[in-house]
Amino acid sequence: MGPKQTARPAIRRAPHQLRGMTVTSSLSVSRRIVLAGLVVGIGLASAPGWAQSPTPKAGGTLVYLEQQAHTNLYPPAGGFYPNGGILNQITDKLTYQNPQTLAIEPWIAEAWAVNEDKTEYVFKIRKGVTFSDGTPLDAAAVAKNYDAFGRGNKELKLPVSEVINNYERSEVLDPYTVKFVFSKPSPGFLQGTSVIGSGLVSPATLDRKFEDLGDATKIVGSGPFVVSKQVLGKELLLTARKDYAWAPKSSANQGRPYLDQIRYLITAEDSVRIGALLAGQADVIRQIQAYDEKQVEAAKYVIYAPSTRGVNNSVVFRPDNPLVADLRVRKALLHATNAKEIVQTLFSPNYPQATSIIASTAAGYVNIADKLGFDLARANALLDEAGWTRTGNGLRQKDGKELVLTAYESLPQPQNKATLQLVAQQWAKVGVKLNVLAGDAGSRVADDLDPLKTPVSPAMVGRADPDVIKSQYHPANRDVLRQKGGQSSKVQGFVDARLNGLLEAVASEVDDQKRLAVAGDIQRYVVDQAYAIPIFEEPQAFAAAPYVKGLAFEAVGRPSFYNTWLDKK
Amino acid sequence: MSSRYLVGRLGQALLVLWAAFTASFVLLQLLPGDAILIKFEGGDLGLSPQQIAEIRLAYGADEPVLLQYVHTLAGFLQGHFGYSIQRGVPVTEAILANLPATAWLTALGFAVATLLAGTIAVVSSLTGLRWLRSLLRGLPPLFVSVPVFWLGIVLIQIFSFRLKLIPVIGAGEWEGLVLPVLTLAVPISAPLAQVLIRAIDEVRTQPFVTVARAKGASSRWVLFRHVLRNALGPTLTLAGVLFGELLAGAVVTETVFGLNGIGRMTEQAVNNQDAAVLQAVVVISAAGFVLINLAVDLLYPLIDPRLRKTVGATT
Numbered sequence: 001m002g003p004k005q006t007a008r009p010a011i012r013r014a015p016h017q018l019r020g021m022t023v024t025s026s027l028s029v030s031r032r033i034v035l036a037g038l039v040v041g042i043g044l045a046s047a048p049g050w051a052q053s054p055t056p057k058a059g060g061t062l063v064y065l066e067q068q069a070h071t072n073l074y075p076p077a078g079g080f081y082p083n084g085g086i087l088n089q090i091t092d093k094l095t096y097q098n099p100q101t102l103a104i105e106p107w108i109a110e111a112w113a114v115n116e117d118k119t120e121y122v123f124k125i126r127k128g129v130t131f132s133d134g135t136p137l138d139a140a141a142v143a144k145n146y147d148a149f150g151r152g153n154k155e156l157k158l159p160v161s162e163v164i165n166n167y168e169r170s171e172v173l174d175p176y177t178v179k180f181v182f183s184k185p186s187p188g189f190l191q192g193t194s195v196i197g198s199g200l201v202s203p204a205t206l207d208r209k210f211e212d213l214g215d216a217t218k219i220v221g222s223g224p225f226v227v228s229k230q231v232l233g234k235e236l237l238l239t240a241r242k243d244y245a246w247a248p249k250s251s252a253n254q255g256r257p258y259l260d261q262i263r264y265l266i267t268a269e270d271s272v273r274i275g276a277l278l279a280g281q282a283d284v285i286r287q288i289q290a291y292d293e294k295q296v297e298a299a300k301y302v303i304y305a306p307s308t309r310g311v312n313n314s315v316v317f318r319p320d321n322p323l324v325a326d327l328r329v330r331k332a333l334l335h336a337t338n339a340k341e342i343v344q345t346l347f348s349p350n351y352p353q354a355t356s357i358i359a360s361t362a363a364g365y366v367n368i369a370d371k372l373g374f375d376l377a378r379a380n381a382l383l384d385e386a387g388w389t390r391t392g393n394g395l396r397q398k399d400g401k402e403l404v405l406t407a408y409e410s411l412p413q414p415q416n417k418a419t420l421q422l423v424a425q426q427w428a429k430v431g432v433k434l435n436v437l438a439g440d441a442g443s444r445v446a447d448d449l450d451p452l453k454t455p456v457s458p459a460m461v462g463r464a465d466p467d468v469i470k471s472q473y474h475p476a477n478r479d480v481l482r483q484k485g486g487q488s489s490k491v492q493g494f495v496d497a498r499l500n501g502l503l504e505a506v507a508s509e510v511d512d513q514k515r516l517a518v519a520g521d522i523q524r525y526v527v528d529q530a531y532a533i534p535i536f537e538e539p540q541a542f543a544a545a546p547y548v549k550g551l552a553f554e555a556v557g558r559p560s561f562y563n564t565w566l567d568k569k
Numbered sequence: 570m571s572s573r574y575l576v577g578r579l580g581q582a583l584l585v586l587w588a589a590f591t592a593s594f595v596l597l598q599l600l601p602g603d604a605i606l607i608k609f610e611g612g613d614l615g616l617s618p619q620q621i622a623e624i625r626l627a628y629g630a631d632e633p634v635l636l637q638y639v640h641t642l643a644g645f646l647q648g649h650f651g652y653s654i655q656r657g658v659p660v661t662e663a664i665l666a667n668l669p670a671t672a673w674l675t676a677l678g679f680a681v682a683t684l685l686a687g688t689i690a691v692v693s694s695l696t697g698l699r700w701l702r703s704l705l706r707g708l709p710p711l712f713v714s715v716p717v718f719w720l721g722i723v724l725i726q727i728f729s730f731r732l733k734l735i736p737v738i739g740a741g742e743w744e745g746l747v748l749p750v751l752t753l754a755v756p757i758s759a760p761l762a763q764v765l766i767r768a769i770d771e772v773r774t775q776p777f778v779t780v781a782r783a784k785g786a787s788s789r790w791v792l793f794r795h796v797l798r799n800a801l802g803p804t805l806t807l808a809g810v811l812f813g814e815l816l817a818g819a820v821v822t823e824t825v826f827g828l829n830g831i832g833r834m835t836e837q838a839v840n841n842q843d844a845a846v847l848q849a850v851v852v853i854s855a856a857g858f859v860l861i862n863l864a865v866d867l868l869y870p871l872i873d874p875r876l877r878k879t880v881g882a883t884t
Contacts, residue, residue: 214657
């Protein structure tokens with residue numbers, strides 16, 4: 001294999017890298033310039049000259065520190081980052097979404113055909129692929145996987161996959177050709193075959209009960225690594241599959257993974273993860289807070305902040321609550337929110353300020369920053385117009401009721417409590433109070449379903465397809481606005497048929513151009529209705545030792561260790 | 570020790586276990602929400618209300634409470650602790666995986682704490698140096714005020730990250746226990762040392778000590794022969810009670826050091842209202858308490874011969 005660097009990790013670090021130049025020696029300055037060049041996309045391709053030791057070396061064990069233990073590794077449960085970080089190494093997908101171009105490329109499926117109205121998909125399966133238990137990965141195995149993901153299995157308690165809509169059935173046309181039939185047009189399906197949640201597992205795994213799949217050793221995939229040991233809640237050991245030979249075509253490496261083993265260790269404490277990395281006890285860590293980035297960079301370690309390419313980290317309203325039912329109130333709060341101040345105070349350049357409800361790197365993105373401006377005068381005027389008048393204590397009142405709202409912090413989102421508290425300070429300037437609650441998990445989930453108790457909520461979700469907007473807003477999916485007939489039985493009457501229609505259109509529009517146009521309409525509509533206040537584009541933040549090379553990330557920011565190698569003597 | 574006494578104690582123990590089980594069951598029922606709500610209904614999985622209803626049915630979560638109680642109790646009696654909704658594995662499996670680490674951590678932590686407390690008490694009682702004495706006597710209040718969480722992080726920063734003496738990540742089995750054991754032992758040693766010092770001071774004022782000294786015994790001889798033995802009683806009682814502290818300390822220590830133990834499992838189960846795990850932890854901790862207190866009661870007569878006679882005379 002030539003000295004090729006594979007898929008450039010989605011490092012969004014240009015400003016930091018350049019800043020670092022002034023303090024480094026001339027040799028590393030030139031390296032950094034090339035690196036910075038790579039980052040901004042100049043002279044990418046194969047960059048053989050820039051690294052001192054460009055030939056990947058096989059061997060070694062990578063120590064990876066994860067903040068939380070994995071839960072259930074049934075692939076559709078892979079949305080949870082600790083799960084996805086494991087599944088991405090041990091399973092392969094039918095198709096490969098190129099993280100740079102977001103184009104769908106062949107992987108386990110060599111080729112595919114889709115009918116005109118996107119209700120039938122035929123996949124030609126690559127020959128010679130096996131699961132690590134020796135079973136062949138053929139059309140029958142693929143059909144069995146998608147039947148489980150698309151329809152679920154009540155007996156085994158396997159839930160339906162979030163990314164597969166309108167699934168009807170599969171047909172095995174010949175041992176290496178499979179056809180999927182949908183009840184309605186499903187244009188998002190092709191991209192859906194490339195996500196973590198569509199990782200292919202051995203038929204034996206799918207015969208197990210859902211509750212047995214928390215044990216990682218029972219997840220048998222065809223991926224470059226195999227789970228060889230697990231200490232529940234503490235440690236997971238992945239071992240390279242030496243006979244692996246079916247990487248996506250665009251991968252520089254086509255053979256076995258370079259690493260021999262990967263040790264996942266659960267280290268909940270932020271300071272311990274960072275300390276261990278800097279002290280040489282670990283090679284890569286996940287989840288580093290913006291305020292810790294400087295410490296890592298000062299030690300010349302590398303921060304990777306791949307975008308999650310989905311719905312931005314936002315604050316959403318539940319219009320079923322009378323306090324925020326009035327568009328003018330929501331709009332006022334949208335203009336009273338200073339996203340720039342939040343990003344500058346709490347985050348770093350790895351957290352770009354939002355310019356739409358989805359990330360600028362997401363499919364179908366439209367820049368609507370002009371609708372999101374911070375404008376206190378306008379906010380005050382809108383609230384006055386809506387009949388909320390200021391009282392002696394500074395709070396606005398209407399019909400004897402104070403404008404007091406409540407939100408629960410979301411633990412998985414970075415510094416969410418601090419973010420909400422800053423939003424609360426900003427809203428206080430226009431006479432609106434926001435209570436930020438921590439609460440126990442039970443109260444949080446129960447209250448969050450009730451718009452009367454939580455009129456405001458933080459929200460985000462990642463997936464590199466316009467379908468992600470539907471996942472977030474449609475009442476049949478995550479239903480963040482809490483519509484009647486959706487997730488919550490507590491909703492009195494709020495339904496937005498227009499929004500739902502647009503969301504369904506994005507999930508079923510067969511013409512790609514029209515589909516992207518609809519995605520644009522939704523972004524404008526959600527902000528025009530001020531249903532959501534987008535704040536920043538959420539990355540997944542990782543840090544790695546400088547000798548860790550070839551660390552890559554899939555389209556939504558989960559690490560891929562297939563091409564990773566250790567440049568150590 | 571009569572067998573009647575033992576049977577009585579055993580009956581008491583079972584009653585305590587049942588009461589702990591029932592109380593925890595009731596309390597968990599009273600909390601808003603449950604593990605299924607937290608795991609499946611937050612909206613992140615995009616499940617429809619119908620799918621959620623099916624999940625609830627499959628886990629038997631909507632059965633009448635009384636029926637759930639009977640089922641759970643019957644399961645516990647047969648050694649089936651149920652299924653951890655949050656972890657996705659049977660509770661027994663989770664506990665077996667986590668118990669050894671906690672057992673070693675707490676046992677060693679307690680041993681080191683005892684050693685530390687004994688040393689502080691004895692040296693501070695024997696030394697003729699006033700400054701050493703006040704220094705040592707100042708330690709327990711300091712130790713008890715140190716938060717376990719902070720102590721753990723400071724120890725890691727100093728010994729692992731700065732001095733690089735002991736790795737925290739990927740350490741060997743015993744190597745990895747050094748810092749956690751120390752973290753756990755320091756706060757536990759404080760009350761032990763405090764009580765032991767106070768008891769030693771008190772016993773020393775007793776007439777028999779004066780008699781022994783008058784006979785020409787050295788201060789060290791009197792301390793080890795007479796005083797310490799008499800002073801151990803209250804310390805032993807406290808040691809039994811400290812078992813609870815040990816478990817609480819284990820929760821924090823295991824989280825900071827990323828150890829896989831019952832404490833960390835409890836913390837996660839509390840966060841996710843994983844009732845089956847919590848019930849099992851409560852019952853196991855109650856069993857631990859019962860056993861330790863039984864051991865303490867049985868040890869008393871060995872340390873203090875007077876107690877042996879009173880048992881015989883009154884029952």
